Amino acid sequence: MLAPNEVVRSLQERVRSAAANREQLVIRAGGTKDFYGNRTDATPGQLDPRKYCGILDYEPTELCLTACSGTPLVELERALEKHNQMLAFEPPHFGSTATLGGVIASGISGPRRASAGSVRDFVLGATLLDGRGNVLTFGGKVMKNVAGYDVSRALAGSLGTLGLILDVSLKVVPRPAVEQTLKFELAESEAIQLTNSWAGQPLPVSATAWLDGVLSVRLSGSNAGVRAACAKLGGDPLNSAAEFWDQLREQTHAFFTNTDPVPVWRLSVPPSTAPLNLGATLIEWRGGQRWICSTAHAAEIRACAEAAGGHATAFRNGTFSNVFHPLSPALQQIHRRLKDEFDPMRLFNPGRMIPNA
Amino acid sequence: MNAPLPQQHAPQLLAERIPLEGTGAVDVERQRAVVAALKAFLPDDCVLWREEDTRPYECDGLTMYRQLPMIVALPETEDQVARIARVCFEMQVPIVPRGAGTGLSGGALPHGRGVLLSLTKFNRILKIDRLACTAVVQPGVRNLAISDAVSHLSLYYAPDPSSQIACTIGGNIAENSGGVHCLKYGLTLHNVLRVRGVTVEGEVIEVGSEAFDSPGLDLLSLVMGSEGMLLITTEATVKLLPKPVCQQVVMASFDDVGKGGDAVAAVIAAGIIPAGMEMMDKPAVAAVEPFVDAGYDLDAESILLVESDGTREEVDEEIAHIEAVLRANGATRLEVSQSDAERHRFWAGRKAAFPAMGRISPDYYCMDGTIPRKRLGEVLKAIGAMEVKYGLRCANVFHAGDGNLHPLIMFDSNDNDSSMRAEQFGFEILELSIAVGGTVTGEHGVGVEKIHQMCQQFDASTLESFFAVKRAFDPAGLLNPGKAIPTLTRCAEYGKMHVKGGQLAFPHLPRF
Numbered sequence: 001m002l003a004p005n006e007v008v009r010s011l012q013e014r015v016r017s018a019a020a021n022r023e024q025l026v027i028r029a030g031g032t033k034d035f036y037g038n039r040t041d042a043t044p045g046q047l048d049p050r051k052y053c054g055i056l057d058y059e060p061t062e063l064c065l066t067a068c069s070g071t072p073l074v075e076l077e078r079a080l081e082k083h084n085q086m087l088a089f090e091p092p093h094f095g096s097t098a099t100l101g102g103v104i105a106s107g108i109s110g111p112r113r114a115s116a117g118s119v120r121d122f123v124l125g126a127t128l129l130d131g132r133g134n135v136l137t138f139g140g141k142v143m144k145n146v147a148g149y150d151v152s153r154a155l156a157g158s159l160g161t162l163g164l165i166l167d168v169s170l171k172v173v174p175r176p177a178v179e180q181t182l183k184f185e186l187a188e189s190e191a192i193q194l195t196n197s198w199a200g201q202p203l204p205v206s207a208t209a210w211l212d213g214v215l216s217v218r219l220s221g222s223n224a225g226v227r228a229a230c231a232k233l234g235g236d237p238l239n240s241a242a243e244f245w246d247q248l249r250e251q252t253h254a255f256f257t258n259t260d261p262v263p264v265w266r267l268s269v270p271p272s273t274a275p276l277n278l279g280a281t282l283i284e285w286r287g288g289q290r291w292i293c294s295t296a297h298a299a300e301i302r303a304c305a306e307a308a309g310g311h312a313t314a315f316r317n318g319t320f321s322n323v324f325h326p327l328s329p330a331l332q333q334i335h336r337r338l339k340d341e342f343d344p345m346r347l348f349n350p351g352r353m354i355p356n357a
Numbered sequence: 358m359n360a361p362l363p364q365q366h367a368p369q370l371l372a373e374r375i376p377l378e379g380t381g382a383v384d385v386e387r388q389r390a391v392v393a394a395l396k397a398f399l400p401d402d403c404v405l406w407r408e409e410d411t412r413p414y415e416c417d418g419l420t421m422y423r424q425l426p427m428i429v430a431l432p433e434t435e436d437q438v439a440r441i442a443r444v445c446f447e448m449q450v451p452i453v454p455r456g457a458g459t460g461l462s463g464g465a466l467p468h469g470r471g472v473l474l475s476l477t478k479f480n481r482i483l484k485i486d487r488l489a490c491t492a493v494v495q496p497g498v499r500n501l502a503i504s505d506a507v508s509h510l511s512l513y514y515a516p517d518p519s520s521q522i523a524c525t526i527g528g529n530i531a532e533n534s535g536g537v538h539c540l541k542y543g544l545t546l547h548n549v550l551r552v553r554g555v556t557v558e559g560e561v562i563e564v565g566s567e568a569f570d571s572p573g574l575d576l577l578s579l580v581m582g583s584e585g586m587l588l589i590t591t592e593a594t595v596k597l598l599p600k601p602v603c604q605q606v607v608m609a610s611f612d613d614v615g616k617g618g619d620a621v622a623a624v625i626a627a628g629i630i631p632a633g634m635e636m637m638d639k640p641a642v643a644a645v646e647p648f649v650d651a652g653y654d655l656d657a658e659s660i661l662l663v664e665s666d667g668t669r670e671e672v673d674e675e676i677a678h679i680e681a682v683l684r685a686n687g688a689t690r691l692e693v694s695q696s697d698a699e700r701h702r703f704w705a706g707r708k709a710a711f712p713a714m715g716r717i718s719p720d721y722y723c724m725d726g727t728i729p730r731k732r733l734g735e736v737l738k739a740i741g742a743m744e745v746k747y748g749l750r751c752a753n754v755f756h757a758g759d760g761n762l763h764p765l766i767m768f769d770s771n772d773n774d775s776s777m778r779a780e781q782f783g784f785e786i787l788e789l790s791i792a793v794g795g796t797v798t799g800e801h802g803v804g805v806e807k808i809h810q811m812c813q814q815f816d817a818s819t820l821e822s823f824f825a826v827k828r829a830f831d832p833a834g835l836l837n838p839g840k841a842i843p844t845l846t847r848c849a850e851y852g853k854m855h856v857k858g859g860q861l862a863f864p865h866l867p868r869f
Contacts, residue, residue, distance in 0.1 A: 005546075024678065036732065059729070059731065060625075060626060061622035061623075061625045061626045061730065062622075062625075062729055062730055062731065062760075063729065068763060078719045084628055103423060105827065107570075107575070113569060117543070117547060118569065118570065119545050120575050120578060121543065121546070130818075130822070130865050132821075135817055135818070136819045136821050136822050137815065138819065140727075140794070140795065140796050141729065141794060142727040142728065142729060142759070142760050142761075142794075142795050142796055142799070143539065143540065143727070143758075143759035143760060143761075144535050144539060144544065144727045144756070144759045144760070144761045144796075144799035144800055145727055145796040145798070145799060146532060146533045146582045146796075146798050146799065146800060146801070146802050146803070147690065147796045147797050147803055147807070147812075147814055148803075148815060148820075148823050148841075148842065149579050149582070149583055149587075149823050149826045150533070150546070150578045150579060150581060150582055150818070151578075151579070151822065151823075151826065153546070153575060153578035154574055154575045154576070154578040154579050156575060156578075157570070157574070157575055158574055158575075161574075162574075174625075174628035174629070175628070177628070193488070194388070196488045196489060196490075197488065199490050199599075200487065200488070200490050200510070200511070200512060200597075200599050202599045202600075202601055202602055202667060202668055203599075204671075221671065222670075222671050222674045223673065223674065224668075224670035224671055224673065224674040225667060225668055225670055225671035225674070227670070228668055228669075228670045228671075229668075235665075241574040246649075268566075268568040268569055268571075269568050270489055270491075270566075270567040270568050271489060271568075272486070272489040275795075285569055285651070288568060288569040289569065299669050309567050309568065310566065310567075310568035311565070311566070311571060311572045324572045324573070324574040326572075327572060327573050328562070330556065330560045330561075330562045331564075331573060331576070332563055334562075334576065334829050334830060335574060337575055337828065337829035337830075337832070338574065338825075338826070338829045341822070341825035341826070341828060341829055342822070342825065346597065347393065347594050353573065353574075354573070
């Protein structure tokens with residue numbers, strides 16, 4: 001096995017030769033998130049970071065873990081579990097071969113997002129291999145760091161368009177002592193009202209989901225805190241709760257698997273937005289994330305999300321020229337300039353985020 | 358806050374030996390032309406240019422550095438901000454945005470050929486949404502004013518920098534400000550959902566969203582903490598949290614600073630994320646106790662304050678757990694606050710640490726490195742050795758939960774030699790912070806103060822990529838130029854480089 005710095009050197013050479021030959025590169029490790037984002041325009045070469053693998057530093061008492069981007073997510077989770085810690089943003093795997101790099105580049109967070117924060121919120125630092133073959137170092141391993149622009153956090157959700165993510169340092173958190181899920185029979189609008197009103201009260205709510213008239217609420221925290229919250233909220237305990245939240249996180253729940261080939265839209269809207277009435281709906285993040293299976297025109301769905309102050313992504317089964325919500329011209333210009341600065345030859349993941357860019 | 362430094366005694370500080378961009382006298386002709394262009398749409402009292410009017414703006418909270426701005430503009434609407442930006446863009450005039458001017462790193466130090474853009478008139482809270490737990494505010498709203506305005510809803514805005522009575526949300530966004538509750542509740546970044554602002558070209562853009570995310574790259578991360586160099590903030594949506602029903606604090610004494618540090622690690626290892634965890638060393642305790650009468654243990658080598666918040670049940674359980682961990686880790690004395698009054702008394706000394714220094718020393722210089730917690734013992738020892746080396750006293754207060762160390766170096770600004778030694782002392786602490794794997798600034802920003810240490814923390818390619826980010830937002834380089842990111846030439850002149858693998862970063866540049 002090659003030492004990490006030798007792997008970096010070989011990746012640097014690969015990028016530099018691609019730049020010299022004007023060859024485009026798709027960054028791909030386990031391929032579990034191939035479905036996500038726009039299809040790349042050309043038939044480029046591959047850049048596989050899986051040889052850049054392993055945990056570089058993990059200090060449970062510093063609440064920080066640093067690992068190579070090619071490290072399997074399951075390996076990270078196993079290491080954290082040994083010390084009773086976890087990734088607070090509950091990243092979906094979408095397959096057994098998911099890697100840390102894909103977690104960061106996709107920027108997709110799981111059920112705990114509304115209460116704990118997103119992938120971005122837990123990135124402390126990262127190194128990036130840019131389009132010139134330079135290794136850039138952003139942020140660090142400490143909780144508070146305002147030296148330089150926070151490029152490491154901006155890599156969360158960048159879909160590999162700025163370069164190949166090499167090392168990532170993440171803030172990790174203790175696992176809650178106990179979890180308990182309650183269910184309530186409620187209409188969609190009532191569920192949105194109720195979950196948002198809870199956000200303004202000191203309750204240990206760690207996830208919510210509404211589907212088919214049933215609101216499920218997960219409470220996480222200390223024994224005393226969860227017990228008191230259960231008594232306050234009422235509702236009925238949900239059986240096989242861990243399995244239920246796992247099915248939502250991994251999108252193995254029937255809501256996602258029975259829809260093919262109907263597009264599954266992800267609408268990200270201000271959480272207290274009233275029901276959107278666009279079709280079969282699964283609501284997470286106390287209303288902030290709405291999964292909608294719909295064959296409606298993209299323009300109709302986007303207009304609805306935009307009117308609410310949010311945006312819409314054709315998450316699965318979409319065959320649109322741009323699965324993401326279009327950006328305003330001023331923001332598009334900033335994106336284009338950033339791309340030109342970090343990847344001047346436009347090597348990486350062409351078109352994955354913005355068509356023709 | 359640093360005590361004012363009389364100008365006639367100003368020593369030759371480093372930034373004066375290697376001049377900062379935009380220092381020097383005002384060009385009167387140019388001033389006249391820009392004033393005329395601004396007065397075309399701004400009321401007379403919103404454009405200041407006479408020296409007696411611009412003098413109050415010559416520095417921010419870092420008073421060692423002073424510069425008269427060419428013009429001070431005080432716009433009242435977003436449209437005026439956009440028009441100022443367009444005028445400045447066309448005439449190639451630098452813009453330095455400013456909030457309350459409480460920053461401690463010189464981020465709002467004026468530019469001598471530029472417009473100082475004060476956003477103090479943007480002081481309205483535009484909307485409070487109780488259900489969504491958000492508030493829409495203008496950038497000149499004071500940090501504490503947000504919590505005051507939503508207190509009746511049992512909500513608050515979590516980040517609490519020590520200057521929160523005076524500092525504005527716009528400045529907090531520029532610095533990504535922290536406070537004593539960051540470990541549990543995050544930085545400004547984690548508590549601001551959306552920023553609306555004006556680009557240097559006069560376009561209004563929004564980054565982030567009142568939804569949980571927005572399409573494209575996460576530009577909010579770049580804008581947050583960008584020290585006014587990417588965007589002029591005109592509006593923000595902040596997140597509000599439920600006020601904890603109950604708060605209690607444990608005060609523990611240790612007979613060794615290392616043991617105190619180990620106890621902090623043990624609390625975290627036990628799976629506890631306290632609402633706040635602050636440490637003071639013996640000199641800091643000795644300085645504050647006569648000032649506040651908090652009942653601190655004057656024999657302790659360090660004092661640790663650990664706060665728990667939540668519901669009654671949660672706090673009871675957590676406090677018992679914290680007490681057990683601290684006792685097992687060698688606390689020599691433990692006290693738990695039994696009332697809110699007592700809790701405030703325990704905190705009073707920590708919160709008064711900065712002003713207390715002003716009572717025992719003519720001036721003090723506040724540093725802001727963050728270090729991995731486990732290196733605390735050795736860093737404090739090294740600072741002790743530096744006290745001897747530079748012949749100056751230093752007290753240490755520490756956001757122990759997140760590793761953010763604030764050494765307070767005591768000196769006398771009327772004595773040039775003392776000022777120089779204080780500066781060198783401070784720089785050595787910053788360099789040590791980098792060496793142990795930390796950063797030169799945890800929450801105060803780089804500004805002009807720590808610009809040279811950036812040369813050591815980052816290599817040439819990374820510094821260049823910061824300029825790349827800057828160009829993407831501000832291709833002409835007019836927004837707060839010369840701050841936060843050093844040019845490679847400046848790094849070469851400073852003479853201390855980021856050395857990686859024995860290779861100097863800028864072998865092609867001449868040394869001075």
